[in-house]
Amino acid sequence: MQADEDLRARLIRVGGELIERGGPSAASLREIARSAGVSHGAPRRYFPTHLELLSAIARDGFTHLTAQVSAALVEAPGDPRARLATLARVYLDFAAAHRGRYELMFRHDLLESGHLGLRDVSLPLFQLLTDLVARIRPEPEPPARVVAGALWASLHGIAQLWYWGSLPLATGATDPAALLDATLTAHLGRTA
Amino acid sequence: MQADEDLRARLIRVGGELIERGGPSAASLREIARSAGVSHGAPRRYFPTHLELLSAIARDGFTHLTAQVSAALVEAPGDPRARLATLARVYLDFAAAHRGRYELMFRHDLLESGHLGLRDVSLPLFQLLTDLVARIRPEPEPPARVVAGALWASLHGIAQLWYWGSLPLATGATDPAALLDATLTAHLGRTA
DNA sequence: AGGGTTGGTAGACACTGTCTACGTGCGGCC
DNA sequence: GGCCGCACGTAGACAGTGTCTACCAACCCT
Numbered sequence: 001m002q003a004d005e006d007l008r009a010r011l012i013r014v015g016g017e018l019i020e021r022g023g024p025s026a027a028s029l030r031e032i033a034r035s036a037g038v039s040h041g042a043p044r045r046y047f048p049t050h051l052e053l054l055s056a057i058a059r060d061g062f063t064h065l066t067a068q069v070s071a072a073l074v075e076a077p078g079d080p081r082a083r084l085a086t087l088a089r090v091y092l093d094f095a096a097a098h099r100g101r102y103e104l105m106f107r108h109d110l111l112e113s114g115h116l117g118l119r120d121v122s123l124p125l126f127q128l129l130t131d132l133v134a135r136i137r138p139e140p141e142p143p144a145r146v147v148a149g150a151l152w153a154s155l156h157g158i159a160q161l162w163y164w165g166s167l168p169l170a171t172g173a174t175d176p177a178a179l180l181d182a183t184l185t186a187h188l189g190r191t192a
Numbered sequence: 193m194q195a196d197e198d199l200r201a202r203l204i205r206v207g208g209e210l211i212e213r214g215g216p217s218a219a220s221l222r223e224i225a226r227s228a229g230v231s232h233g234a235p236r237r238y239f240p241t242h243l244e245l246l247s248a249i250a251r252d253g254f255t256h257l258t259a260q261v262s263a264a265l266v267e268a269p270g271d272p273r274a275r276l277a278t279l280a281r282v283y284l285d286f287a288a289a290h291r292g293r294y295e296l297m298f299r300h301d302l303l304e305s306g307h308l309g310l311r312d313v314s315l316p317l318f319q320l321l322t323d324l325v326a327r328i329r330p331e332p333e334p335p336a337r338v339v340a341g342a343l344w345a346s347l348h349g350i351a352q353l354w355y356w357g358s359l360p361l362a363t364g365a366t367d368p369a370a371l372l373d374a375t376l377t378a379h380l381g382r383t384a
Numbered sequence: 385a386g387g388g389t390t391g392g393t394a395g396a397c398a399c400t401g402t403c404t405a406c407g408t409g410c411g412g413c414c
Numbered sequence: 415g416g417c418c419g420c421a422c423g424t425a426g427a428c429a430g431t432g433t434c435t436a437c438c439a440a441c442c443c444t
Contacts, residue, residue, distance in 0.1 A: 007391080007392090023300075023301070025301070028430085028431060028432085029431075029432060029433090030430080030431065030432080031431095038391095038392070038393090039392065039393050039394070040393090040394090040431095040432090041392075041393065041394075041395095041433090041434090041435095042391075042392055042393080044392095044433080044434090045390085045391060045392070046391095048433095049432085049433085050431090050432060050433090099300075103300055106352065106353075106356070106358075108215075108291075108295055108356050109215070109217065111356045111357055111358070112356070112357070118357060118358060118361060119361055122358055122361070122362065123361070123362065126362040142370065142373075142374045142377075145362070145363045145364065145365075146363060146365070146370050146371060146374050147374060147378075148362075148363075149359050149362055149363040149365075149371050150346065150350075150371050150374045150375045150378070152349070152353065152359070152362070153346055153349030153350040153352075153353050153354075153359065153371065153375075154342065154345055154346045154349055154375075155349070156348075156349040156352065156353055157344070157345030157346055157347070157348040157349030157350075157352075158342075158345040158349075160298065160345075160348065160349075160352070161298075161344065161345050161348055162345075164298070164300050164303045164304070165303055165304070165310060166298075166303070166310060166314055166344075167341050167344070167345065169310060169311060169314070169315070170314065170315065170318040170337070170340075170341060170344070171337045171338060171340075171341040172337065173337075173338070173341075178334065178338050179338060179341050179342050179345065181334075182334045182338050182339060182342045182379075183342045183345075183346075186339075186342070186378040186379045187374075187378045199422085199423090220399085220400065220401085221400075221401060221402090222399080222400065222401080223400095230423070230424090231423065231424050231425070232400095232401090232424090232425090233402090233403090233404095233423070233424065233425075233426095234422080234423055234424080236402080236403090236423095237421085237422060237423070240402095241401085241402085242400090242401060242402090
């Protein structure tokens with residue numbers, strides 16, 4: 001079964017690289033197969049459908065994102081507020097550094113297909129966020145889940161609108177740090 | 193030049209309808225042409241490229257969204273805080289009612305192509321938002337532009353993550369009103 | 385040693401977006 | 415009033431795509 005893992009993993013890796021270079025549209029099934037050095041029918045052994053291969057690549061992206069956030073939190077300060085700021089910064093950095101992959105990770109047709117396994121890939125990260133929020137804001141209202149959801153939506157919105165040009169145009173700013181700071185302050189109070 | 197307007201407008205309308213029914217992927221150039229009753233080469237007279245036709249459909253969506261928000265604000269109360277809540281609610285309602293079109297409106301390849309005319313389509317709405325924020329929060333820090341940007345990002349994030357399944361899954365809630373309320377309260381203070 | 389399964393190839397099919405050559409019918413002009 | 419020209423649309427070709435099917439080769443297992 002090692003051979004299976006080989007081509008399967010190679011397809012995911014090569015597909016990810018293609019997306020990094022040319023965006024999601026560069027990752028056609030046949031192009032991925034060509035870049036991996038196999039015929040266009042080969043991927044079908046592992047991914048019955050193009051969408052499932054893309055879902056695997058997206059899942060890989062979530063794994064990397066979660067790992068990157070976790071790694072950054074290991075050497076982050078103990079203050080929950082500062083840790084949450086670290087989480088947010090790493091999240092936005094990831095979106096900036098891997099725009100194509102980030103876009104893929106939130107494509108609605110992937111999400112709706114069910115192949116992505118949304119629950120498994122996104123809940124760990126959301127749990128990190130919720131825990132930090134709960135430690136920062138001990139008040140019961142609004143519940144930490146809601147605040148964490150609002151923060152996540154903000155992060156996602158900033159990532160998309162900023163790096164795709166809408167927010168720089170509208171706010172006239174040059175980097176999203178001010179937006180992020182305003183968001184965190186609004187939801188969690190001014191930093192200590 | 194009336195004939196021009198006819199087919200041109202029909203393509204935009206028919207394309208929009210296809211997207212409402214089957215999502216952006218249902219709006220292939222040839223399918224739009226078929227639905228409009230013309231040959232597959234006809235759209236080229238008006239839109240040199242599929243992407244430019246899609247951009248026109250997206251622009252149409254922004255026009256509708258702006259009109260819907262403006263109409264709602266006409267009969268909204270005079271209190272700026274309540275007016276902003278109305279704006280946000282109409283925005284989310286639009287995204288929910290026209291998911292395919294909303295997705296199209298924020299497709300990165302459209303935004304990056306320049307055919308969308310992002311400045312023209314999005315600034316009017318952002319200006320409404322900024323004005324309301326400035327009236328609600330007279331303090332200079334953070335500037336109204338930044339708060340408005342953060343709010344817009346939140347709206348966009350809630351619209352995407354909610355209606356695509358991520359946020360309901362993570363927060364366990366059944367509608368996005370709580371998230372919206374938490375966001376507005378955080379940025380603008382508790383409602384009067 | 386031989387047979388079945390696993391992992392990959394190769395070709396067909398319908399469909400897509402773009403390009404090009406071709407009609408066709410209307411309006412203006414001498 | 416006849417003719418030209420052009421705007422508008424048709425039709426076919428081309429490369430590329432995702433999926434499906436038939437084939438093939440190498441390997442494992444008993």
